[in-house]
Amino acid sequence: MPHPLNPAQRRAVEHLGGPLVVLAGAGSGKTRVITHRIARLLDRGIPASAVLALTFTNKAAGEMSARVAALLGDKPKTATGRKRRPLDPGAVTVTTFHSFGLGVLTSERATLGGAFTIFDQGDSLATVKEVLRTIDGGKRFDAAAILARISNAKNAFQKPGEIPVGEGDDYAEIVSLVYPRYQAALKTFKAYDFDDLVCGVVALWEARPDVLSRWRERYRYVLVDEYQDTNGAQLALVRALCDEHKNVCVVGDDDQAIYGWRGADVRNILSFEDHFPGAEVIKLEQNYRSRAPILAVANAVIAKRGEARHKKVLFTDRSGGEAVRVVVAGTPEIEASWTAREISRLVRDERKRASEVCILYRSNAQSKSFEEALRELGIAHRVVGGQQFFERKEVKDVLAYLKVIVNPSDEISLRRIMNYPARGIGDSSVERLAVHALAKGWSLWEAVQRVDALDDVSGAAREGCKDLERTMAAVRDELTGGQPVSMTVKSLCERVGLRRDIDQSSPSNTAAARRWANVEWLFASFSRREAREKGPPLSWLGAYIQALSLEADEADESTGERATLSTLHGAKGLEFDHVFLAGCEEGLLPHSRTLDTRATEAAPQDIEEERRLFYVGVTRARESLVVSRAKTRALRGKTVARTPSRFVLEIPAELVCELQVTEDPSVSSSVQEQGANALLAALDALGR
Numbered sequence: 001m002p003h004p005l006n007p008a009q010r011r012a013v014e015h016l017g018g019p020l021v022v023l024a025g026a027g028s029g030k031t032r033v034i035t036h037r038i039a040r041l042l043d044r045g046i047p048a049s050a051v052l053a054l055t056f057t058n059k060a061a062g063e064m065s066a067r068v069a070a071l072l073g074d075k076p077k078t079a080t081g082r083k084r085r086p087l088d089p090g091a092v093t094v095t096t097f098h099s100f101g102l103g104v105l106t107s108e109r110a111t112l113g114g115a116f117t118i119f120d121q122g123d124s125l126a127t128v129k130e131v132l133r134t135i136d137g138g139k140r141f142d143a144a145a146i147l148a149r150i151s152n153a154k155n156a157f158q159k160p161g162e163i164p165v166g167e168g169d170d171y172a173e174i175v176s177l178v179y180p181r182y183q184a185a186l187k188t189f190k191a192y193d194f195d196d197l198v199c200g201v202v203a204l205w206e207a208r209p210d211v212l213s214r215w216r217e218r219y220r221y222v223l224v225d226e227y228q229d230t231n232g233a234q235l236a237l238v239r240a241l242c243d244e245h246k247n248v249c250v251v252g253d254d255d256q257a258i259y260g261w262r263g264a265d266v267r268n269i270l271s272f273e274d275h276f277p278g279a280e281v282i283k284l285e286q287n288y289r290s291r292a293p294i295l296a297v298a299n300a301v302i303a304k305r306g307e308a309r310h311k312k313v314l315f316t317d318r319s320g321g322e323a324v325r326v327v328v329a330g331t332p333e334i335e336a337s338w339t340a341r342e343i344s345r346l347v348r349d350e351r352k353r354a355s356e357v358c359i360l361y362r363s364n365a366q367s368k369s370f371e372e373a374l375r376e377l378g379i380a381h382r383v384v385g386g387q388q389f390f391e392r393k394e395v396k397d398v399l400a401y402l403k404v405i406v407n408p409s410d411e412i413s414l415r416r417i418m419n420y421p422a423r424g425i426g427d428s429s430v431e432r433l434a435v436h437a438l439a440k441g442w443s444l445w446e447a448v449q450r451v452d453a454l455d456d457v458s459g460a461a462r463e464g465c466k467d468l469e470r471t472m473a474a475v476r477d478e479l480t481g482g483q484p485v486s487m488t489v490k491s492l493c494e495r496v497g498l499r500r501d502i503d504q505s506s507p508s509n510t511a512a513a514r515r516w517a518n519v520e521w522l523f524a525s526f527s528r529r530e531a532r533e534k535g536p537p538l539s540w541l542g543a544y545i546q547a548l549s550l551e552a553d554e555a556d557e558s559t560g561e562r563a564t565l566s567t568l569h570g571a572k573g574l575e576f577d578h579v580f581l582a583g584c585e586e587g588l589l590p591h592s593r594t595l596d597t598r599a600t601e602a603a604p605q606d607i608e609e610e611r612r613l614f615y616v617g618v619t620r621a622r623e624s625l626v627v628s629r630a631k632t633r634a635l636r637g638k639t640v641a642r643t644p645s646r647f648v649l650e651i652p653a654e655l656v657c658e659l660q661v662t663e664d665p666s667v668s669s670s671v672q673e674q675g676a677n678a679l680l681a682a683l684d685a686l687g688r
Helices: 007-014 029-044 056-071 097-107 121-136 144-155 168-186 196-207 209-218 231-242 292-302 332-349 364-377 395-404 411-417 427-440 446-451 459-480 487-498 500-505 509-532 537-547 604-618 677-684
Strands: 021-024 050-056 090-096 221-224 247-254 280-284 324-329 357-361 381-383 564-569 576-581 621-631 632-635 638-641 656-661 669-672
Touching: 007 029, 007 280, 007 357, 021 029, 021 459, 029 090, 050 056, 050 097, 050 280, 050 395, 056 090, 056 459, 090 097, 090 221, 090 487, 097 121, 097 196, 121 144, 121 168, 121 427, 144 196, 144 231, 168 209, 168 364, 168 537, 168 604, 196 231, 221 231, 231 247, 280 427, 280 487, 292 604, 292 621, 332 364, 332 576, 332 621, 332 656, 332 669, 357 364, 364 381, 364 564, 395 411, 395 459, 395 500, 395 632, 427 446, 427 656, 446 459, 459 537, 459 564, 459 638, 487 509, 487 537, 509 537, 576 604, 604 621, 632 669
Parallel strands: 021 247, 021 280, 050 090, 050 221, 221 247, 324 621, 324 656, 357 564, 357 576, 381 564, 576 621
Antiparallel strands: 632 638, 656 669
């Protein structure tokens, strides 16, 4: 049963007119406050049609709308903004900024001069690529990165021609060329892109005060969720809509502002009282999510913020819980292996739900080691916001070749690689080979080997089959001849021309380099595994490849439960009983980009955003938290020593238990488990 509103929540819900900022700490029930506040407004006789609630994702809008509807019962309905439909005049409008903007533009078609088209992300990306082709052939630059910069410029109200170009910043220079042509293309197509759904509304209101007046009159009570994530354009929209009546309530947490890289401006929430003088400020500090030891760590780290902030100290009534563990591993592979074993212990020994376990990391590239370790132990998992490493095309292609070498009867894998990279065996030739195999009782591989005995196979396909057979035989000879597996896999990729195909088929040089790096990581994976195996490669390679290829849904059919892997950015808004925050090293968290003093965009606030990101990771945990790092890590082919993240070093020693771990779980030992009285005192303070 939901807890009753606490005093701070009730103050926020019952606040009368005028500007209000609710500073909602992690796990403090901010959505509950917003939904109860909407219900309270309607209880006071405010028409449903006069209330607008804005958030950032359709999922959040849908959840909020459902919760408001449940509170209202038989009272006026709620509605989320729907694509290409006017805003419902008879309901509370709960929607995203962009859906709201689309509703405004759709309603104002006549004012805007008639019908228009909305470009989705794919349309915009295709347009940028087309512009790029006219400039440099389209292969040198990443179109998605260019579009992201154009998006940031639009939301900062920078017009084409106003993009600053720093020395040596090739992307800024190319954006300065692409941006005006991109805008010209939008005009030609009578189109708005995703950013125009907000920027275009602000521009319309600035040009037509009479139109703005209509919308101000319609929405006299405005609520904004996750206000710390607003950018310049969204701030301008809120100010334009509310500057006159000032009935605006924003809810957010500057300690959780982590999207500066995509244009969000934490200063919007820090300066709310400047934008809306006389605003009331209410802090929500009671946390309903995490155990006291977790909050002790979160408070300690965020208190060190070296920038302006709204001071908050989270506390909880959820006493007890284990101390936060800081795990120090020799290498990233040992870190991943230990984490996977610990998750196995939780799920299989302690019967915890796998869906309540999460591994968090700063960058997508870090997931590979954890995916490998989890697959080796058969632990089902999902990757939030990205494709699993072992599901990427180039990785599956290499594994398919190896599967056929180990087991030539694997027809699914053979079909995948028969004509990849292209060797003249087209789809029709594959089917002819399959028909002959079926008629003669052969496997498909046997049909490839005996292609000279088949009459209706083209000359090109015949040569392709012979080339494939020679390649596979050579690779098998290398495996049985004692060459290291990693070298054999490299040789295989060279023989079939995989690198060349990746370069030719990728949309940009950057994308090609990223895909080839995935293949190189696979080389290293085989090298690590071989170092642990005593027998010849063919005695263990098949089982290892099978483990790496195991589909997540196949890993644990008994429960259907899967652990979660996610970047810290992807985990915003999520929570789990057990969280493993990995890679807490200088250069990873905080990220190396924020540590490079030569980078023109690096600034002190970048480091503070990394601190806030660490804080978000810590506060995802409900019951237990592990913070881990590696002592060494491979960098550009060399093993380099790593230093602990400054955020970990800032945690008082008495709040954590430090563990040194090795590849052998029996050798793991606790090297720091002290200050029990100080820890208890800190936890008592949290439960004040």
